[in-house]
Amino acid sequence: MPSQLNVDTLVAANGTDPVTLTKQAATKAFANMNGTGTIAFRDSLNASSLTDHSAGIYTTSWTNSFADTEYATTTATNLDQAYAGDMCIVTQATGSLKHKTYYGASHAGTDASINCHTNFGDLA
Amino acid sequence: MASILKVDELRGIVSAGDITVTSEGGSATMQLQQGMAKAWVQYNHSSNVVNGSFNTTSMTDVSTGVMEQNFSSSMADGDYAAVGIRRSYQFAQHNSDVVQTGKFKGYTYYVSGTSGQTTAQDSTYTHILIHGDLA
Numbered sequence: 001m002p003s004q005l006n007v008d009t010l011v012a013a014n015g016t017d018p019v020t021l022t023k024q025a026a027t028k029a030f031a032n033m034n035g036t037g038t039i040a041f042r043d044s045l046n047a048s049s050l051t052d053h054s055a056g057i058y059t060t061s062w063t064n065s066f067a068d069t070e071y072a073t074t075t076a077t078n079l080d081q082a083y084a085g086d087m088c089i090v091t092q093a094t095g096s097l098k099h100k101t102y103y104g105a106s107h108a109g110t111d112a113s114i115n116c117h118t119n120f121g122d123l124a
Numbered sequence: 125m126a127s128i129l130k131v132d133e134l135r136g137i138v139s140a141g142d143i144t145v146t147s148e149g150g151s152a153t154m155q156l157q158q159g160m161a162k163a164w165v166q167y168n169h170s171s172n173v174v175n176g177s178f179n180t181t182s183m184t185d186v187s188t189g190v191m192e193q194n195f196s197s198s199m200a201d202g203d204y205a206a207v208g209i210r211r212s213y214q215f216a217q218h219n220s221d222v223v224q225t226g227k228f229k230g231y232t233y234y235v236s237g238t239s240g241q242t243t244a245q246d247s248t249y250t251h252i253l254i255h256g257d258l259a
Binding site: 013017031067086105106116 | 126127129130131132133134135136137138142143144145146147148149150151152153154155156158159160161201203204205206207208209214215216217218219223233235238239240241242253255256257
């Protein structure tokens, strides 16, 4: 018979350390943001605010910082237009991620309506 | 000695879908459910074969370079975060369709012109990862 445990908070046996998820890892932050007009998150986890630097270049600030700058970030945008577009990392800091959405051979920054990123690593 | 709890299903008490876990560094807490990937797939678009997947009933070969990932359990809304990558070339979310809760549409292409012009292409290895809220 399957067992079911009802619990609100999981911690390690010592009462403070994080629990280990067997052979799994949860993402620590993700975002789906609108980069056109007034930039805004559509949905996010552990993301507190957005900074608009210039066309296509934004900083997502984390609510809870990462332990270091070695976290893994993956991205995607909806720039499937006549000219190649992509979304890349500019800089990773423990408290934020600066990213750029660009298109064409010149890699000019451009505002896209959908910009997504996910981030895996250790939180502070 | 490390303790191991063996259980088949975890639910929150106050809210069934809300269990809090502590960060690795111990200074933050976050919701366990929000961090779990809600769907992923590794898809061979060239031969229309799913190599591995989670919460994915099937892949639809829409046209050259364009595919749909059909979810077993739908997302709560169209605001989920979807990222992807393909071997050698580019991946993008499909621009011309409204994002749907029951499926995600992706697009793969290569740069075919010196000014960055693109041409759609099926990829033998396309990876898609979905994060957000399930319905």
